[in-house]
Every structure is written in C-alpha cells, then in structure tokens.
Amino acid sequence: MAVSVPSDANPERSSRSTLGGAIAPIAAAVRTLEVDTRLLGMLGALLVIWVGFNILSGGTFLSPRNLWNLSVQSASIAIMATGMVLIIVSRNIDLSVGSMLGFLGYSMAMIQAVWIPNDLGFGHEQPWIWIVTLVLGIALGALIGGLQGFVVAYGGVPSFIVTLGGLLVWRGLIFRYAQGQTIAPMESTFQMLGGGTVGTRVGALGEWPSWILGIVLCVAIVYLQIASRRRKRRYGFPVRPSRCSTRRNTGSRCRLGVCSYRPGWPSRS
Numbered sequence: 720m721a722v723s724v725p726s727d728a729n730p731e732r733s734s735r736s737t738l739g740g741a742i743a744p745i746a747a748a749v750r751t752l753e754v755d756t757r758l759l760g761m762l763g764a765l766l767v768i769w770v771g772f773n774i775l776s777g778g779t780f781l782s783p784r785n786l787w788n789l790s791v792q793s794a795s796i797a798i799m800a801t802g803m804v805l806i807i808v809s810r811n812i813d814l815s816v817g818s819m820l821g822f823l824g825y826s827m828a829m830i831q832a833v834w835i836p837n838d839l840g841f842g843h844e845q846p847w848i849w850i851v852t853l854v855l856g857i858a859l860g861a862l863i864g865g866l867q868g869f870v871v872a873y874g875g876v877p878s879f880i881v882t883l884g885g886l887l888v889w890r891g892l893i894f895r896y897a898q899g900q901t902i903a904p905m906e907s908t909f910q911m912l913g914g915g916t917v918g919t920r921v922g923a924l925g926e927w928p929s930w931i932l933g934i935v936l937c938v939a940i941v942y943l944q945i946a947s948r949r950r951k952r953r954y955g956f957p958v959r960p961s962r963c964s965t966r967r968n969t970g971s972r973c974r975l976g977v978c979s980y981r982p983g984w985p986s987r988s
Contacts, residue, residue: 734949809880815885822889827856828902
C-alpha cells in the first residue's frame, strides 16, 4: 500500500533553511571583510539613536551646527578614550582620568586668565599666552600621568588604589583654585581652538580647507593600506583580497567626506 508523504513535512525547518540561505551571502561577505560584528551592532544602535533624536527634534539634531557642537564636545572624550585603551590593554584602570581632565583644564584657564596676566603683570591678549598655556598644560599632564604610572609600575601599588586617590586629589585641587567658579576671560586664540568665534574670526578651517584636508586624509589612508599589505606579504602574513581592501577604503573615504561636508557653511545656524 502506497503512503503519501507531505511535501512540507517540517515547515519550521524549511523556513529556517530559507532564512539561512538568505543570510549566508551576507555572513560570508562579513567574514571576508573581517568586519567586527560587535562594532556593527554599536554603529547600528548609534544610527537608531541619531535618527530618533532627529525626528523628535524636528530635524535639528542632524543639522550642521549641532553636528559641529557634538564634534567639539566629544573631542576631549575621544582623546581620553584613546589613552584608556592602552591602559585597559595592560590590565590596569585609571579612575582619575575625568578629574585629571578637569584639573588640567582649570589649571590652563588659571594660567591664561589669572596667573600670567594678573600675578605676573603681563596683561591680557598677549600673542604668546596660548602657546605657553598649551606647553605648560601638556607638561603638567605628562608629569601627573608619569607620577601615577611610576607608583603603579615601580611601587607595586594597584592602579585602582592609585587612581582612586588621584581622583580625590585632583578634584579637590579644582575647588582649591577658586571654589569651582568660572574662570574668565579666555584668551581669544585659545577660544578659537575650541571652535569659538572671536569678532569676525571663526575657529574652523572653512569649506575649501576642510575639503582639502579630507582629500589629503583619504590619500593617506590609501597609502597606509597599500604599505601595510606590502609589509604583510614581505613577512608572509595573510592579506585580504584586493577587492575587500578597496571596499574598506571606500567606506573610510565616505566617512571622511561626510565629516568634511558642511551644508550651508559658514552659516552658524
């Protein structure tokens, strides 16, 4: 006696097979490009947040002016995060990085607004004040970082203890300066370093210099990628196919182009 077999005995398995077949080319492309899927997840979440805020703000969030503000405000965080990567890779931690940033910023404000003009009697708006302030700020930051690193490396004190003490010390010194009050006036050149406007001078490159800088960076990215491939081949390391490197370079150049493009420049609206 013949037994009839249903054409779709297991619909769930069939749907999984169909979905897996559709995703397989995408997964293969991701593996070929060696893309970090965790990074893609974070970028996707960031995209959702940006689009959501832009809708809720009526298009203001992704305006050129707001993107400029976000870039300026996040620059110091990005610099700190870059240094923190090296600390975390070495299996340490720095709890004082935020307090140190505030202490150094407050110290540089005191140097250019109080100590040099008033205490030393040189007055405000000297053309060399911002240079001296930058040099002293970098030197003070290196001294504090070197001191804490010396205690951790040669004193054998855990970095958690050292930087926790630094957090309390540097935060306390901020209030010791002037009880946490705003320090003013800022030197005009120093204001423009943060993207400020002094009279008719704007602390930005402008439209065409931004495009030129973007093009130079794109060329530098291509050159570094080519040089890296040559070095890997010279020492026998595996390299990606040329088409994969081309796609990654194209993505990097597109991001730089977006950063360089500012519609309505130099409008500040």
